[in-house]
Amino acid sequence: MATALPLSPLQDLLDSVSPLLDSVDGRVQKKCYRVLERVLTSEGQPQKTFVRENLLQLMSLLCGSLSTSSPASKKPRLRCLLCLVDHVGHDSHHFLNTLTPEVILCTKETNEKCRAMAFQLLVRMGHAAQRCYGLSPEESLTQYVGVVLAGMAGSSHLVSASIISLSKLLFEFKGLSLSLSLSPLYHRQSAPADVVSTHLVSQLLTSMTALLSSKRREVVKAAFGFIKITIRVLPVADLSPHLEELIRGVLCWSADPKSHFRLKARVILERLCRKFGFEMVSSVTPARGQRLLAHIKKTSERVKRKKTAPDESSEDEEEERGKRGSWIRESSGGGDPVDFLDRSLAARISSTHPVQIMKSQVAGESFPTSADGKLLISDQPSEPGEQSQEKMELDDTEGGRRKRKRESTEEGSEVGGARGGGKGIHRKQPDKMDFNYGSEYRAKKARGDVKIKGKPDPYAYVPLLGQKLNRRKRAKLSGQFQGLVRSAKTGASAGKRQRGRRK
Numbered sequence: 001m002a003t004a005l006p007l008s009p010l011q012d013l014l015d016s017v018s019p020l021l022d023s024v025d026g027r028v029q030k031k032c033y034r035v036l037e038r039v040l041t042s043e044g045q046p047q048k049t050f051v052r053e054n055l056l057q058l059m060s061l062l063c064g065s066l067s068t069s070s071p072a073s074k075k076p077r078l079r080c081l082l083c084l085v086d087h088v089g090h091d092s093h094h095f096l097n098t099l100t101p102e103v104i105l106c107t108k109e110t111n112e113k114c115r116a117m118a119f120q121l122l123v124r125m126g127h128a129a130q131r132c133y134g135l136s137p138e139e140s141l142t143q144y145v146g147v148v149l150a151g152m153a154g155s156s157h158l159v160s161a162s163i164i165s166l167s168k169l170l171f172e173f174k175g176l177s178l179s180l181s182l183s184p185l186y187h188r189q190s191a192p193a194d195v196v197s198t199h200l201v202s203q204l205l206t207s208m209t210a211l212l213s214s215k216r217r218e219v220v221k222a223a224f225g226f227i228k229i230t231i232r233v234l235p236v237a238d239l240s241p242h243l244e245e246l247i248r249g250v251l252c253w254s255a256d257p258k259s260h261f262r263l264k265a266r267v268i269l270e271r272l273c274r275k276f277g278f279e280m281v282s283s284v285t286p287a288r289g290q291r292l293l294a295h296i297k298k299t300s301e302r303v304k305r306k307k308t309a310p311d312e313s314s315e316d317e318e319e320e321r322g323k324r325g326s327w328i329r330e331s332s333g334g335g336d337p338v339d340f341l342d343r344s345l346a347a348r349i350s351s352t353h354p355v356q357i358m359k360s361q362v363a364g365e366s367f368p369t370s371a372d373g374k375l376l377i378s379d380q381p382s383e384p385g386e387q388s389q390e391k392m393e394l395d396d397t398e399g400g401r402r403k404r405k406r407e408s409t410e411e412g413s414e415v416g417g418a419r420g421g422g423k424g425i426h427r428k429q430p431d432k433m434d435f436n437y438g439s440e441y442r443a444k445k446a447r448g449d450v451k452i453k454g455k456p457d458p459y460a461y462v463p464l465l466g467q468k469l470n471r472r473k474r475a476k477l478s479g480q481f482q483g484l485v486r487s488a489k490t491g492a493s494a495g496k497r498q499r500g501r502r503k
Contacts, residue, residue, distance in 0.1 A: 010039065010050045018061055026070035033076035040083035055087055063098050074106065078117040085124045093132040093143075096125050100147050101158075107168075108161045122165055123172050141173060152207075156216045163211070163222035166204070167229045174233040205230060205242045209249040217260065220253075224264045231271050243276065244284040251289045263500070270296055299501075326350065448491070 005013065013035070020032045036058075039047050051058065062080060069077055081099060088095060103125065106118035129144035130137040148169065151162035204226075211223040227246065231239065247269070254265040269292065273281050278297050285293055328348050330338060338348070368376045441449040441458035449458035462484075468477050 005046065010046065011054075013039070014054065014057070021061065021065040022068045026072035029070050029073040030076055033073050033080055037076055037079045037083065040080055051087060055084075058084060059088070059092070059095050063095065066098070066102060074109070075111070075114050075117065078103075078106065078114065078121055082117065082121050082124060085121065085128050088128050088132060090132060090134060093129065096129055096132060096144070097147050100125065100144075101151060104148065104151050104161045104165045105158065107164050108157060119168050122168055126169055126173060145169060156219055159211075159216075160218040160222040163208070163219070163226050167222075167226045170204075170226075171229050171233060201230070201234065201238060202242065205246070209242075209245050212249040213252060220261060221264075224261060224268065227268060228271070231268065231275060236275060240276070243272070243281070247272065247281065247285050247289065251286065251292075254292055255288065266292065266296070269293065270300070273297070273300070 017032045017035055020028055023029055023032075040051060040058075042048075062077070062084065081103075085096075103118050103121050107115055107122070109115050109118065126141060126144055130140045133140035133143050135143070145166070148162055148165050151158045151165075154162075208223045208226045208230075211219055214220055214223075227250075250265045250268050253259050253261040254269070269281070269289075273293070273296060278293070282290065282293055326349050328338060328350075330348075370376055440455075441452060443450045451457060462481070467473060
């Protein structure tokens with residue numbers, strides 16, 4: 001209803017909602033902030049006029065309810081601030097200075113949506129600062145960065161949140177030069193944009209490198225994140241003067257095998273090597289980090305070789321395909337030569353080498369033939385000694401089962417092929433299943449499994465059969481899953497190692 005009210009009832013609505021923002025009940029606060037959000041986000045003309053005429057009252061209302069706001073009302077309150085920041089104009093920098101600590105702390109919330117809104121509001125306030133401070137965009141943004149830097153003197157939680165906020169601002173406003181240094185933060189003393197911007201980034205990098213030696217884990221984690229953003233954003237010319245101190249600060253966490261940040265330190269070294277090259281990084285790296293640097297170089301070269309290897313193999317396969325030819329079968333009697341204009345010539349062309357066909361025919365079993373080429377098939381049973389060793393072993397394994405099965409088949413054939421049902425021991429037995437699970441998913445030229453179109457994903461789908469609960473067959477059936485469990489453990493350990501390398 002708030003989006004359809006005229007102008008005069010909106011003032012009454014604001015007067016009734018204002019005292020409820022200080023309520024002890026968090027649910028009441030949440031509903032009041034949602035009412036204000038509907039009014040601020042409405043596209044109706046009365047609502048836009050109301051917000052424009054009562055902007056100062058709304059700003060003072062939200063600033064005054066900061067100390068009494070409950071955790072349940074953080075998301076609707078941030079939505080109201082997002083809508084209100086877009087309407088602020090000149091001489092409203094006090095409003096931004098008041099809200100900045102709250103927004104900085106919200107960047108460390110456990111709720112993902114709340115963190116996303118806090119980062120969005122932080123960037124919106126950076127754009128609004130360029131309108132509010134009455135200075136040039138570079139100077140206004142520097143003033144706003146100075147307000148964010150004030151949180152570096154607080155607790156560990158506030159310090160880490162301030163570093164995260166600085167990382168976000170550096171990433172969003174990387175194309176905008178900062179015109180003031182950190183020492184005269186609140187003086188309107190201008191200087192060349194490129195010189196002062198380098199000085200500001202220099203001080204920030206020096207501070208973050210010093211924080212890497214802190215004993216507070218969340219502060220060190222935030223400092224690593226800021227350094228990652230700096231390596232990605234800044235050009236080589238601005239970052240090269242700080243290369244040595246960055247490497248020395250990062251290496252203090254790469255030596256301890258129990259350190260939580262050992263992998264993060266390695267990732268930063270890899271990014272520095274990609275940005276500056278191994279030669280330049282190796283020249284400023286101390287002796288204790290040369291071994292790690294050599295390992296990073298070998299790993300990167302191995303990855304490059306793996307990327308180029310499939311291309312070379314595919315080219316070889318294409319060349320082999322192009323070299324395949326055709327053969328023409330000639331008459332065995334040695335008569336007339338082949339007539340290439342004959343229509344029946346197409347039936348004599350073969351894409352398979354005739355020598356290979358002859359070898360396969362000789363290797364395989366064939367029936368005897370007569371002088372005129374007819375097959376001689378005998379219905380007499382073969383001698384017992386002619387049976388293959390594999391068939392004899394199978395008969396020994398199954399015992400008299402084959403004999404009984406053959407006799408029952410002969411009896412059934414006399415009756416006319418009828419198959420009887422039955423219960424108990426006369427029930428129909430299921431066919432013996434192949435327990436070589438997943439063999440069709442194995443890759444031919446690599447390790448691991450591949451997906452097959454039209455089939456389930458390559459997981460081990462074990463059928464739920466009642467006979468597997470039989471105590472007498474437990475020992476026999478348990479061995480069928482040993483390979484399955486062993487393969488699962490091998491794949492899990494390999495995936496864990498690969499996931500560690502990607503980080």
